[in-house]
Amino acid sequence: MSSAGLLPEAMEPRKKQRKIKYAFTCAMTASMASIVLGYDIGVMSGASLYIKKDLDLTDVQVEILVGILSIYSLVGSFAAGRTSDWIGRRFTVLFVAAFFFAGALIMGSAVNYAALMLGRLVAGIGVGYGVVIAPLYTAEISPPSARGFLTSFPEVFINLGILLGYVSSYAFARMPLHLGWRLMLGIGAAPSLLLALLLSGMPESPRWLVMKGRLADARAVLEKTADTPEEALERLADIKAAAAGIVPDEKQVWRELVGSPTPTVRRILITALGLHFFQQATGSDSVVLYSPRLFQSAGIAGDDQLLAATCAMGVTKTLVVLISMFLLDRVGRRPLLLCSTAGVVASLVGLATGLTIVGQNPDDARIPWAAGLCVASVLAYVSSFSVGLGPVAGVYTSEIFPLRVRALGFALGMACNRVVSGVMSMTFLSLSSAVTIGGTFFLYAGVAVIAWVFFFTCLPETRGRNLEDMASLFDTGTAQDASPVKHTAGCRATLLGSSLS
Numbered sequence: 001m002s003s004a005g006l007l008p009e010a011m012e013p014r015k016k017q018r019k020i021k022y023a024f025t026c027a028m029t030a031s032m033a034s035i036v037l038g039y040d041i042g043v044m045s046g047a048s049l050y051i052k053k054d055l056d057l058t059d060v061q062v063e064i065l066v067g068i069l070s071i072y073s074l075v076g077s078f079a080a081g082r083t084s085d086w087i088g089r090r091f092t093v094l095f096v097a098a099f100f101f102a103g104a105l106i107m108g109s110a111v112n113y114a115a116l117m118l119g120r121l122v123a124g125i126g127v128g129y130g131v132v133i134a135p136l137y138t139a140e141i142s143p144p145s146a147r148g149f150l151t152s153f154p155e156v157f158i159n160l161g162i163l164l165g166y167v168s169s170y171a172f173a174r175m176p177l178h179l180g181w182r183l184m185l186g187i188g189a190a191p192s193l194l195l196a197l198l199l200s201g202m203p204e205s206p207r208w209l210v211m212k213g214r215l216a217d218a219r220a221v222l223e224k225t226a227d228t229p230e231e232a233l234e235r236l237a238d239i240k241a242a243a244a245g246i247v248p249d250e251k252q253v254w255r256e257l258v259g260s261p262t263p264t265v266r267r268i269l270i271t272a273l274g275l276h277f278f279q280q281a282t283g284s285d286s287v288v289l290y291s292p293r294l295f296q297s298a299g300i301a302g303d304d305q306l307l308a309a310t311c312a313m314g315v316t317k318t319l320v321v322l323i324s325m326f327l328l329d330r331v332g333r334r335p336l337l338l339c340s341t342a343g344v345v346a347s348l349v350g351l352a353t354g355l356t357i358v359g360q361n362p363d364d365a366r367i368p369w370a371a372g373l374c375v376a377s378v379l380a381y382v383s384s385f386s387v388g389l390g391p392v393a394g395v396y397t398s399e400i401f402p403l404r405v406r407a408l409g410f411a412l413g414m415a416c417n418r419v420v421s422g423v424m425s426m427t428f429l430s431l432s433s434a435v436t437i438g439g440t441f442f443l444y445a446g447v448a449v450i451a452w453v454f455f456f457t458c459l460p461e462t463r464g465r466n467l468e469d470m471a472s473l474f475d476t477g478t479a480q481d482a483s484p485v486k487h488t489a490g491c492r493a494t495l496l497g498s499s500l501s
Helices: 003-055 059-087 089-108 113-141 144-150 153-171 177-186 189-201 206-211 215-225 229-245 250-259 263-281 284-289 291-297 303-327 333-359 368-400 403-435 437-458 467-475 489-496
Strands: none
Touching (some): 003 089, 003 215, 003 284, 059 089, 153 368, 206 215, 215 229, 250 263, 263 368, 263 403, 284 291, 284 403, 303 368, 368 403, 368 467, 403 437
16 A cells, blocks of 8 residues: 555544644643632632631631622522523623622722622632533533533632632741732733633534524534544534424423422432532532632641642642543443542541540640651542542533533522532531531541442443433433443444534
């Protein structure tokens, strides 16, 4: 065979590489919307120390200030679906930038507690938009061959935002008390400006374009992201068919999902809500938001040392979540989730034990190994959480709902996530005062044990499955039997042909 005959075959991988890079860039730009949530979580862990001193706040006021963002985000979460259907996914991302930019400026210039709460309200609405639109846009723009990898981007950017928040807290910690925390919060406007600038090179979602009848524009976007022109045409036909089958009656969708669901849909809904509930109820926000207090309880003294330890935790968390991106499609959702939750249980027990031992000794009789156990357990916790329980929730929820109720199902799952996150954040200090900080983490460990049993019993494996096959997993299959190996020959051929839609 001549070299000329080999040339088209040799060039094919390069074409696919370029198209994946284009989808990669689009997904990365959209996921910038998630960085604002991560930044706020990270920066508030340090800024709250100085806000409390400067404004003379009580512990109850601090925990409300820290946790109320998750409650406020519900407004943006439920509005994001309608907004994105009205003006498009691309311009809805602009809402994220605008709200968080305004919220950061209000918080950065706040002179009292009321002004801070106003800033939290504005920023919270932006966060609500971000946590919905980022994964929605990314899933719709991604080619089937790279969807699992790309849809994990929002979680990666949340963790990157947390790390940037920690670094910001550390960088401004030496500033005068009245100025430092305001700069920490005000500088959060920078990611919003960057996101707004990047929007110019971001295409619209092909699914939204089809819904608006702009088929030529949708095809142009698909040809830039699909592996082959033929696949672009197939995806366009699939999107047209799916869009035609969507029930426009919102009340009917609510009835199908919540009012009178089939047993299969009911199990899917319970699975999604349970997954999001346990993701937050195992104490992730308490560890991340109050990490300086945890390290302080473990015996680390001085604001610089506290924030440095917190930054080390942020680096660990970010590196591990990057690893999880490559494991989701190779190892599977279920094994990662079970191993992750087991690690969370072990690290929470270790942290609770260390904090209890340290708390039972006076300041002049600190036990070094117990303090070391606390620090190691915190790092083990964020590593265990970030490799499975953190990223799997969003990916899994976006896969399992039937098409007609997928948007509402995803919104309900995210609403559950944000409500539990807010409750956990706003009760941690009060709970620690009531049952001690060690007792609080023993309680979280007990919840994590229940979570592991729930995941083992109720969550089947979805790796390698066609989206149309998901309902069958919750209909007749069990979590233990839902292995992608036990697939029909027809479905196996479909998967090998990369025709997931």
